[in-house]
Structure formats: structure tokens, C-alpha cells
Amino acid sequence: MRRTRAVAVTAVTVSMLAAATACGGGTADNGSGSNTAPKELTYWASNQGPDIAADQATLGPELKKFEEQTGIKVKLEVVPWADLLNRILAATASGQGPDVLNIGNTWSSSLQATGALLPWDAKNFDAIGGRSRFVDSAIGSAGAAGKDPAAVPLYSMSYALYYNKKMFQEAGIEKPPATWDEMVTIGQKLSKDGKWALGAEGSNLSNNIHQAFVFSQQHGANFFDAGGKPTFDTPENVDAVKQYVDLMAKDKIIAPGNAEYDKNQSLSDFASGKTAMVLWQSAASSFKSHGMKEGDWGVAPVPVPAGGAPGAGKNTNSMVAGINMAVFKNTDNLDGSLKFVKFMTGDEEQKLLNKTYGSIPPVKAAQTDPAFANADLTVLRNTLSTSAAPLPQVPEESQFETAVGTAVKELFADAAAGRPVTTDSVKAKLTKAQQQMQK
Amino acid sequence: MKGRVRRTTARVRRTGRVRRAALPYLLLLPALLLELLIHLVPMAMGIAMSFRQLTQFFIRDWSRAPWTGFDNYELAVDINKPVGEALLGSFFTTCLFTLLSVGLCWFLGTAAAVFMQETFRGRGVLRALFLIPYALPGYAAVITWAFMFQRDNGLVNHVLHDQLGIGGAEHTFWLLGDNSFWALLTVSVWKGWPFAFLIVMAALQNIPKDLYEAAALDGAGIWQQIRRITLPSVGAVNQVLILVLFLWTFNDFTTPFVMFGKSAPPAADLISIHIYQSSFVTWNFGTGSAMSVLLLLFLLVVTAGYLIFTTRGRRKADG
Numbered sequence: 166m167r168r169t170r171a172v173a174v175t176a177v178t179v180s181m182l183a184a185a186t187a188c189g190g191g192t193a194d195n196g197s198g199s200n201t202a203p204k205e206l207t208y209w210a211s212n213q214g215p216d217i218a219a220d221q222a223t224l225g226p227e228l229k230k231f232e233e234q235t236g237i238k239v240k241l242e243v244v245p246w247a248d249l250l251n252r253i254l255a256a257t258a259s260g261q262g263p264d265v266l267n268i269g270n271t272w273s274s275s276l277q278a279t280g281a282l283l284p285w286d287a288k289n290f291d292a293i294g295g296r297s298r299f300v301d302s303a304i305g306s307a308g309a310a311g312k313d314p315a316a317v318p319l320y321s322m323s324y325a326l327y328y329n330k331k332m333f334q335e336a337g338i339e340k341p342p343a344t345w346d347e348m349v350t351i352g353q354k355l356s357k358d359g360k361w362a363l364g365a366e367g368s369n370l371s372n373n374i375h376q377a378f379v380f381s382q383q384h385g386a387n388f389f390d391a392g393g394k395p396t397f398d399t400p401e402n403v404d405a406v407k408q409y410v411d412l413m414a415k416d417k418i419i420a421p422g423n424a425e426y427d428k429n430q431s432l433s434d435f436a437s438g439k440t441a442m443v444l445w446q447s448a449a450s451s452f453k454s455h456g457m458k459e460g461d462w463g464v465a466p467v468p469v470p471a472g473g474a475p476g477a478g479k480n481t482n483s484m485v486a487g488i489n490m491a492v493f494k495n496t497d498n499l500d501g502s503l504k505f506v507k508f509m510t511g512d513e514e515q516k517l518l519n520k521t522y523g524s525i526p527p528v529k530a531a532q533t534d535p536a537f538a539n540a541d542l543t544v545l546r547n548t549l550s551t552s553a554a555p556l557p558q559v560p561e562e563s564q565f566e567t568a569v570g571t572a573v574k575e576l577f578a579d580a581a582a583g584r585p586v587t588t589d590s591v592k593a594k595l596t597k598a599q600q601q602m603q604k
Numbered sequence: 605m606k607g608r609v610r611r612t613t614a615r616v617r618r619t620g621r622v623r624r625a626a627l628p629y630l631l632l633l634p635a636l637l638l639e640l641l642i643h644l645v646p647m648a649m650g651i652a653m654s655f656r657q658l659t660q661f662f663i664r665d666w667s668r669a670p671w672t673g674f675d676n677y678e679l680a681v682d683i684n685k686p687v688g689e690a691l692l693g694s695f696f697t698t699c700l701f702t703l704l705s706v707g708l709c710w711f712l713g714t715a716a717a718v719f720m721q722e723t724f725r726g727r728g729v730l731r732a733l734f735l736i737p738y739a740l741p742g743y744a745a746v747i748t749w750a751f752m753f754q755r756d757n758g759l760v761n762h763v764l765h766d767q768l769g770i771g772g773a774e775h776t777f778w779l780l781g782d783n784s785f786w787a788l789l790t791v792s793v794w795k796g797w798p799f800a801f802l803i804v805m806a807a808l809q810n811i812p813k814d815l816y817e818a819a820a821l822d823g824a825g826i827w828q829q830i831r832r833i834t835l836p837s838v839g840a841v842n843q844v845l846i847l848v849l850f851l852w853t854f855n856d857f858t859t860p861f862v863m864f865g866k867s868a869p870p871a872a873d874l875i876s877i878h879i880y881q882s883s884f885v886t887w888n889f890g891t892g893s894a895m896s897v898l899l900l901l902f903l904l905v906v907t908a909g910y911l912i913f914t915t916r917g918r919r920k921a922d923g
Contacts, residue, residue, distance in 0.1 A: 251884065258663045275887070278660045368780075370867060422756040425779045427865060560660055564886040571867040578780040578869060600686040601886070 198283065198499035206239045206501050207263035209252070211488055213320065213522045215454045217243045223521050231508050237501045250563070256493070257281040264496040265505055268316055270306040270487045271371075271556045271566070277308045277315035278560035283492040283502075284313040293317065293507040303527035306485045306555035316489035317506055318527035320519055322446040323548040324375065324483040325541075326465045332360070332441040333463075341442070341465040345408070348468050352418030355441045363412060364431030364443040367424035367577030370570025375484050376444065377573055378556055380405035382481040383470050388565060389557045395602045397569055398595040406573060407591045414580035424574075424581035435462075446486045449523045449541055464541045466548055475552035483553040487527065525549055561602060568598035654893035663889065676894035687882070691895060693870070694878040698854060701785070701874060705792045706849045710842070712793070713800025717808055718834065720801075731805075738798035746862040749791045753778035753863075779864065784872040791859055796852070800845055807841035808834070843914045847907065854903065875899060 208228075214220045220243040228239040242263070244252055250272060256262025257279050268276055276282055283289065285307070290296040296304065303318035328341045336355050342348040352362030366372040381388060386401030396402065413419035420440065423431060432448060434440045436455035444467055445451075452462060466475045467482035475482045490509060492502045508514060515531035525546050526532050537546060556562060572594040580586050653666060654676055662669035682688040716734060720727060737745065752759040761775045778787040811833065819829050835842075857876040860868050866885050868877050879899065883892020 254663065254884070254887075258666070260664070275660055279664050280661070281664045368865065370865075420756075422775075425755055425777065563660070564888075567867065567881065567885045574867065575870070578777070581777060582781050597686055601690075 198494060199497050200500050201497045203498055203501055204237055206237055206265060206498055206505055208239050208241050208505070209249075209263045209266040210241060210243045211249055211267035211269070212243055212245050213488070213524075215450065217245065223518070227509075227514060227518070231505060234508070235501070235504055237498075237504065239505065260495055262493045262495075264498055264502045265490065265492050267319065267488050268491050270303075270316070270318065270485065270489045271374075271562055273307050273315050273489060273562075274309045274558040274560050275563040276491070277312065281494055282315040283494045283496070283499075284315060285317060286313045289503065292503040293510055298510070298528050298530065300527050300529060300532070300550070302485050302549060302553060302555065303487060306487065306558065307489050309558045309560070316491035317510060318487055319490040319509060320488045320522055320524040321527040321549055322486040322524045323545045323553050324379070324444055324446050324467050324486065325448075325544050325548065326442060326467050327435065327445055327448055327452070328442045328463050328465065329435065329438060329440075330461060330463050332438060336441075341463060342468050343465070344471045344473065345468050346471045349412075349416045349418065352412075352416060352442075356418050360438070361420040361423075361434075361440045362418040362442060364426075364434055364440040365413065365419045365423045365577070366426045366429070366431055367413075367581070368427035368574050370566055370574060373570040373573035373577075374556070374566045375446075375486070376409050377406050377569060378484050378554075379467065379482055380409050382554055383479055384408075385479055387557065388569065389559050389561075393559045393561075395561070395565070395599045397572075397599040398592050403588055403592045403595060406569075406576065406595065407586065407588060410573065410576045410580055410586050410591070413577060414586040421581040424577040446483075447523045447545065464544045466544055466552070469552075475548065477552060477554075481552055481554045483548045485549065485553045485555040487524070564602055568601045569595070572598040650893050651897055653890055654897050656890045658888070658890035658893070660887045663887075666889070669890065672890065676890045677898070679891055680895050680898060687891070690873075691875075691878065691882075694873045694875050697785070697871070697873055698875040701789060701792070701872075702850060702853045704789055705796060705853045706846060708789075708793045709796040709800045709849055709853075710846060712797040713802075714804050714838075716797075716801045717804040718830065720805060721808055734801055735798050737794050738802065742795070742858045743862055745795065746791060746859050749787075749794075750779065750863045753787050755779070780869055782871045784864070784869040788860060788863060788872045788874075791863065792853060792856065795859065796849060800849065803841055803845045804838055807838040811837045843911075847910060850910075851903065851907070 210220060210224055212220055214223060221241065224241055224243075228241055232238050244267075246269075249267070249269070253262070253266065253268065253272075253276065256266075257276075262281075277284075285296075287296070299318055300321065303321050304314060307314035307316045307318060326341055332355065333339075333341070338351055338354065342351050348363070355362040365376075378388070381402050384401040384405040386396075386399055386405060388395065388397055388402065390396050413421065413423070420434075423434075429451070431440065431443055432445065432451050433455055435443045436452055436457050449459075453459070469475055469480040469482050473480040490506055492499075492506065496502050509518070510528055512528060512530045515526040515528045516534045516536065519526045519531070520536050523542075525537060525542060526534075531537075532546065537543075557565065559565075576586055576591060576594055579590065653669075655671055655673060656662075656666065656669040657672045657675070658666050658669045679685070679687050680691055683692050720731060751757075755761060755775050755777050758778070760778060764770045765773065765775055777783060815833050815837075816829055819833060824832065855876055856874065857880065860872060860874045860877045861880070864872060864877070866877075867881060868874065879892055879895045882895055883889045
């Protein structure tokens with residue numbers, strides 16, 4: 166009896182031990198780019214459309230086209246956004262990944278640091294038609310400065326202010342706010358009778374970061390210094406984050422309930438007329454899927470500080486958002502992978518895919534297509550070319566998103582619960598976030 | 605002649621017994637080997653990782669990551685620095701959470717099982733109903749709860765505020781701030797208690813009816829019967845039940861992750877999700893591994909201590 170119990174104790178503890186410590190291993194795999202399987206490719210596409218089936222329907226015929234041109238069969242897997250980074254990490258650690266994949270462009274430097282992605286040197290760029298085919302700001306968000314990019318831009322996006330034309334009309338407001346002061350004045354006019362002026366996603370860490378980054382730029386600040394050291398809690402950054410959270414805490418133009426949003430609920434609130442404005446990137450297709458019709462909403466640049474107009478420096482009003490295409494260094498079909506990237510970044514494919522997804526082609530030649538000259542996309546395009554800046558391209562970008570994104574989330578929780586959001590409380594949260602960055 | 609026959613049968617019987625005694629171990633062998641392979645190997649790797657500075661620069665080949673000795677452990681236990689402070693906070697939250705959750709699960713499960721001993725109309729239906737939370741897939745159940753706890757559109761606030769008028773007109777946040785702890789506890793108990801119910805109910809079937817009849821004849825009331833007959837009879841089952849519930853609750857990842865995503869509010873920052881965030885979200889796999897090893901040591905000590913304590917206690921009671 167005693168012995169069986171001892172065995173049971175050991176068995177339980179061993180399996181517990183395993184559960185607690187089993188966090189994936191890695192294999193030493195230094196393979197880089199051979200051509201042992203020239204007729205086959207695996208491609209992980211990020212989920213761009215309303216759902217995965219829509220992406221499969223969009224990309225399927227294109228991959229068929231590619232197969233007809235080159236004889237290379239592409240196995241497609243569309244990966245949901247929430248899983249993508251973890252999947253890439255697992256693939257990096259195990260060496261068992263796809264040949265070609267999509268990455269969020271803000272992760273470029275973090276993933277570049279793993280050394281798992283094929284660097285885009287002059288030779289590789291030549292294979293896809295040259296680096297100069299791409300817009301500069303898009304290339305700027307494909308890896309750390311001074312290094313060969315870790316990826317190639319595929320879809321570009323920028324933030325804009327989407328507003329509900331009917332709600333504006335009813336409130337007697339003629340044009341969307343161009344500055345934050347106007348945003349607050351107009352916002353307070355719109356926030357009444359259970360309706361609110363502006364939507365936010367207070368529990369969505371990435372979205373928090375995107376907004377905090379823009380406010381930080383507008384306060385002339387940065388979250389990392391030139392040496393790559395975090396500078397989260399400088400007075401300028403504290404002011405920047407406070408200004409954003411104050412839209413709920415002090416100005417009361419964001420509904421408190423938005424503090425717990427993280428699944429794009431603010432977009433359905435917008436579509437159902439509960440909120441009058443959202444700051445979003447390429448939202449048109451989402452609005453349509455929620456039942457809005459083109460023309461129900463207007464698009465304007467994200468507001469800037471008083472007296473300014475969107476532009477570089479303090480009047481930066483968007484991050485350079487987008488999806489990049491990367492190749493795993495250990496692919497066994499390097500030539501095919503390059504051909505596939507060339508195909509996807511070709512002028513025709515760029516026009517077609519970006520039209521479908523409501524994004525802007527990062528390829529200059531494709532951008533001039535009249536399809537990208539409508540009112541919505543013109544705002545996005547102008548923002549990208551004149552007043553957008555890439556998020557910090559440092560290896561710690563991924564940690565930064567979590568640490569500062571969480572700080573903003575907690576500040577929104579305070580604001581929603583009616584607890585004061587002060588310069589001190591903002592600074593304390595940002596200091597804590599900075600201390601979590603282990604160097 | 606007679607003697608020889610007897611000796612031979614004895615030998616045959618003995619070898620038969622040896623063979624029969626070895627058979628279970630032989631059958632266990634493949635499982636044991638697989639266990640070693642899929643559990644011990646990753647575990648050993650996890651321990652090895654905890655001594656390395658394993659960041660994004662080295663995940664492609666973690667064996668190249670530089671050794672850091674006990675740096676990761678120092679970082680994890682230094683409660684004067686944010687990382688250690690947060691880990692300690694998360695640890696205490698988890699302890700309190702586990703205590704409440706296991707206690708409630710056990711109490712509700714036992715109460716329901718005792719109640720269900722009586723035969724009455726609709727018992728079968730009720731039994732099946734009780735087991736629904738246990739049968740539902742965890743992810744679907746928890747995400748439904750997450751929707752119900754939403755402040756503006758959730759069912760919980762609708763019932764509490766709009767229909768019962770509790771807490772005034774202003775809706776409560778359940779997924780943010782301090783209330784998140786109670787929301788998480790509710791889901792955890794809802795998910796966990798049917799298992800306790802099932803196990804205790806099975807154990808109760810084994811108690812002979814005449815024990816109760818004899819006790820009733822001797823004048824024992826219902827409380828005395830529960831205290832003197834029911835609880836001691838299910839002692840052995842309770843020992844395992846509570847241990848299993850403890851381990852499941854302490855390590856539960858699905859519930860907080862589905863409810864709160866990759867960063868839980870401080871009040872509901874359970875250790876499993878805390879470690880996940882420390883390793884996978886912030887890409888400090890070495891520190892995450894060190895935290896896992898610490899957690900493991902803690903669970904090891906608690907489990908061993910618990911088993912020694914309860915076994916000794918029961919043996920005394922049995923004797």
C-alpha cells in the first residue's frame with residue numbers, strides 16, 4: 166500500500182513537473198536556403214479579410230495562377246491574427262515552419278533578431294525586381310535601420326479618422342475634427358443620450374500601442390532612444406499617454422465600457438450608430454460586413470496638435486501599418502520562395518490583393534492605379550506618404566507592445582472605474598512597464 | 605511420488621505467480637517509456653533553459669544562448685524589483701484563488717452528491733444537468749462566460765442591474781479591475797464542481813445502507829450521520845479529489861487566458877498566465893522557465909506534504 170502510494174506521488178509530481186516546465190525546445194538547425202523541393206511551397210497567410218474562408222477564397226485563385234506560371238504548388242494556411250506570432254515563434258524554435266509567411270510589420274525587428282528570416286540583401290531584392298520598387302516608409306518598417314530588411318512589404322495601411330456622416334449631420338457638425346482640441350469640443354457635443362463620440366479598444370494591447378505611439382510622436386517623444394534603450398516614462402511620453410486615456414477619463418468622449426473592448430467591438434458600435442468616430446486602419450471592409458453602405462461614413466486624417474496640419478515630426482498622425490512577407494532562411498525551396506514573393510509583390514497582384522483588402526500597395530507602380538484614388542484611400546495614401554512613422558524598429562518591439570500596451574489597458578480600467586488618472590499614476594505605470602524590459 | 609507431485613505443482617504455481625506479478629509492469633513499460641520521452645525530456649530542457657539568457661536572439665537554437673547561472677532565478681525571486689514583485693503578487697493571488705475555488709467546488713460537489721442520494725422524481729435529469737459544465741468543451745464554455753460578463757451587453761449585468769436592481773443603474777465591470785477576480789472564481793467553480801460531484805457520488809455508492817440504518821436506530825441525526833459515516837467513508841476519495849482539484853486549479857491556463865487574453869488584470873493575474881506572459885509574450889524564455897521550475901518545486905513540496913499529512917491522518921483514523 167505504502168509503495169503504491171509512493172509510486173502514485175512520484176507519478177503525479179513527475180507529470181506536474183512536465184506540465185509546468187514543458188515549454189518547447191529547439192533543434193540546432195542551421196540549414197539555409199536550399200532547393201531540394203523545388204516544386205512545392207508552404208505559405209502562412211495572415212487573416213486579412215472578414216474571416217479565414219474569405220482569405221482562402223481570395224488567395225486560392227491567385228495561388229493557382231502562380232502554379233500555372235511556374236509549376237510550383239503552394240500549400241496555403243491562413244493563420245488567425247491572435248495565433249500568428251506564437252506560431253512563428255514555435256516555427257522559429259523548431260525549425261519546422263513554412264517556406265514563406267506573413268508577419269505584422271511591427272514585429273519585423275523582433276523577428277529579425279532571431280536570425281530565422283532570410284535577409285533581403287541586394288541580391289535577393291534583385292530577384293524580385295529591386296528595392297526601389299517599394300515605398301520608402303514601407304521598407305522602413307521591415308527591419309532595423311542599417312540592416313538588410315527581414316521582410317518585404319506586402320500590404321500597407323495607415324490610421325485614419327472614420328466618422329458617421331449622419332450622426333455629424335444631426336448634431337449640426339460640418340466637418341470632422343482636424344485637431345485634438347476640436348475633437349474634444351465636437352466630441353462633447355456628440356456624447357449624450359447613450360451615444361458617444363469616439364470608440365476605443367482599451368484592452369487591445371496592440372491598438373493601445375499604436376495610439377500611444379502617435380500621441381508620443383506628437384509630443385516630440387519616442388519610446389526608445391537612439392541607442393535602443395527604453396524611455397517609456399519621460400515627461401513627454403507620460404503626457405502623451407495621459408492625453409489619450411483622458412479622452413475617456415477627463416474629456417468623457419469615449420464610453421467607459423470601451424475599456425474592456427479587445428475584439429473590435431468598437432467597429433460594431435460604430436456601424437450600429439452607438440459611437441460617431443473611430444481611429445482605425447483600413448476599416449472599410451469591416452464596416453461593410455457590419456451592414457454599412459459606402460457613403461455612410463467619411464474618412465479624415467487622424468487629428469494633430471492644435472494649429473497644425475498632418476505632416477512629419479510633431480504632426481505625425483499614424484504608424485506605418487501593414488503586413489510584410491518573409492521567407493524562412495532554412496527553406497528547402499529558396500528559388501521558388503523568391504519567385505513567389507516576386508509574384509505576390511508584382512504590380513498586377515498588388516493591385517488586385519490590395520483592392521480586395523482595402524489596403525494600399527507598398528509597390529509604387531501599383532499605387533498609381535485609379536482604384537486607390539477614391540476619397541477613403543486617398544486619405545490613407547497621403548497619410549502613409551507624408552505623415553506616418555514606423556513603430557520603433559528595435560528587437561524588443563514585441564515586449565514593448567505588451568508592457569506599454571498593458572500599462573495603457575490598466576489606465577483605461579482606472580478611468581472606466583472612475584479612479585483618477587493623474588500624471589503620477591500614468592508615470593508609475595510607465596515606469597513599471599519600463600522596468601519589465603530586461604536587457 | 606506424492607511429494608514430488610506436490611513440489612512440482614508448487615513450482616509451477618510459483619513461476620506462474622512471478623509471471624503474473626511481472627505482467628502488469630511489462631504492460632506499463634511502453635507507457636513509461638513514452639512518459640519519459642514526452643515528459644521528462646522537455647522537462648529537462650525546461651530546466652536547462654532556466655539557466656540561460658534565452659531571448660529572441662537565441663530561440664532558433666537555444667543551445668547557443670549564454671549561460672547565466674542563477675540570474676533568472678534571482679530576477680524571479682527578487683521581490684524588490686518589478687519582475688519578482690509581480691511574480692509574488694501573482695503567486696498570492698493564485699493561492700487565494702485556488703483555496704476558494706477548491707473549497708467551493710468540494711463543498712458544492714459534496715452537498716449535491718449527498719442530496720442526490722435520496723431517490724426522488726427527476727433525479728436523473730438533475731444529475732445530468734449538474735454534469736453539463738463538466739462535459740462542455742472548456743474554451744466554448746469560458747468564452748460564453750466572458751460574453752456574459754461584458755459590462756454593457758452581458759447577461760450578468762442585465763440580470764443584476766436591470767432586472768433585480770442590485771447595485772444601482774450603473775453597470776459593473778467584471779472583466780476589469782478588482783471584480784475580475786470574482787468573475788474568474790465564478791467560472792472556475794462552475795467548471796470544477798461537477799467533477800467533485802461525480803467523484804463523491806461514486807464514492808457514496810460504496811457505503812453500505814445498513815450503516816445508516818444502524819446509526820438511525822442508535823438515534824443519530826442527519827448531521828451526525830454525515831459527520832460520522834459519510835465523510836469518513838469518502839476520506840480516501842476526498843484525498844485524491846482535493847489534490848487533483850488543487851493541481852488543476854493552480855495550473856489552470858484556459859480559463860484566465862480565454863477570459864482575459866494575454867494580459868490579465870492585476871487582480872486576476874494567475875500564475876500560469878503570468879508565466880506565459882513572462883516567457884512567450886515578452887520573449888524571455890529563460891526567465892519564464894526559471895519561474896516554471898520554481899512553481900514546480902512549490903507544487904512538489906505542497907503535494908508531497910499533503911500526501912504525507914493526509915495519509916498519516918487517515919491511517920490514525922483507520923487504526
